[in-house]
Amino acid sequence: MGCDGGTIPKRHELVKGPKKVEQVDKNAALAARWNYCAISQRPLRKPIVACELGRLYNKDAVIEYLLDTSPEKCIIVTATHIKNLKDVKQLNLTDNPTWKGDKANTKGDKYEDLQRAAFICPVVGLEMNGRQKFCYLHACGCVFSERAMKEIKTEVCHKCGESFNEDDVIVLNGSKEEMADLQRKMEERKLKAKLLKKARKSKTTETVVKSALTEAKSSSTSTASGKACKLASGITKRSHTETGEKSEAYKSIFTSHSSAKRAREEKPNWITHTAYYY
Template identity: 40%
Template sequence: MGADGGTIATRSDMVRTKDLDERPDYDAGERRHALWTLCRLSKHPLEAPVMADALGQLYNKDSLLEYLLKRGAAGASETEQRVAGHIRGLRDATSITLTKNPAPQRDEDGTQYYPYACPLTGRPMNGKHNFVYLRCGCVFSETGLRNVAAPKKGNDERAECPQCSAPFSAVFEPRDIECDITWINPSPETQSIRRDLLATRKKRKARTDDKARDSRARPARPARPAKATGDDHDHGHEHAPDATSAESVHAAQTQTAENPKEPTVHTG
């Protein structure tokens, strides 16, 4: 059927109107191809600069910026919010470096082409092999990274990125959001756990920020005068005898004047 101007809507145009999870007619192969080759927001092919979030989802940077602008103006759609609602700014995503697939694209055999691959093993980034990215943004297959950066005894699990030499902790734990290694497009179960952990961390940070603001807003208490110490009292007595002592001395002098003692007579 024709649309405005007599154009025909293609399957790629229609799929962009919904998230992948909302298309039950989208078969497993097509969905996998879309996950690893298209931006999760725009559904356009991934092209540099590309970014990845803590859930392992991939975005074109310009599409992510457009979403953030719409979000700020309350114009983001429900589908966009469901996909990227945890992203409040570019600081919540990492710029990644994708390596072109060295294998030539062959359209005649009918297979779907995957344009990116692991720089260590040459394996295509097609969803059949686990892929990860580091904090530095370099992307590898999990197998390739393990082969060159698996933690060894006595080195405190520290390693260097095989592509840019940036240091990282070689802890391979897909469900730990504090790790330096993040899985790209992990299983739905792992992604759900990571989403919950991100929400928990966000709430914890909000509580910490609230306490810090309250502390800054609370007026400072006035300083209390220092209490006198025992030494202070002792010095006071030395320089200013109390009234009781002065009265006692005066009374003794008066009594002596009224009743003088008789002189003692010594006889030979």
């Protein structure tokens, strides 16, 4: 039965064991994370942006992803948290003067050193190839190695001089634990921004309402004062004609006045001077 010639099969030849877990090449994984866009899987080219979780993207790839609103849009796991361009920060990278890029091996007959990188740390000169931890400042977007941030502790950026705090330091392509910590900080930052926006909106509304009430109160006060002035002037005018003493000229119009009585008493009886008697 297949064992002619006195051959003795071994156990692993007859019994199939569990499949071996495929191991990913660490160098290839680092090159994929640090040299290629997390959305389009194309080589990283300036302008390069990073999200609050530390992933690297080409800016044009992010814009294309956001502009695609079709129902058939492919949802990319590494970009589900990106809703607009405010969720990413454009990086201020330092070029590596020794980097030749794709021009060094146009024919494909030369050895490519995967540890070479297009960007370096501007403080200590380490290459950004994934061998050393790198981070960027959310306030300004400048990129440094973690070694530089630990050796030269400061509260201002080494490159542009802008101030920052500890929460502004975001690790690029960090471990699972670091990604979870960045996820928590991102949610806290968004919640804080939302509450601040709501507070500003309510404060603005309150200010508008107060100003409107003040204007309405001032207008009603001025209207009431105007009516009071008109009423007072009318009362003053009526007081002279209705409630006050009548003038002598006004009284002389009527027959009850003393001048009319005196004139009637002084007037003689009616006499016909040219009487005609026939």
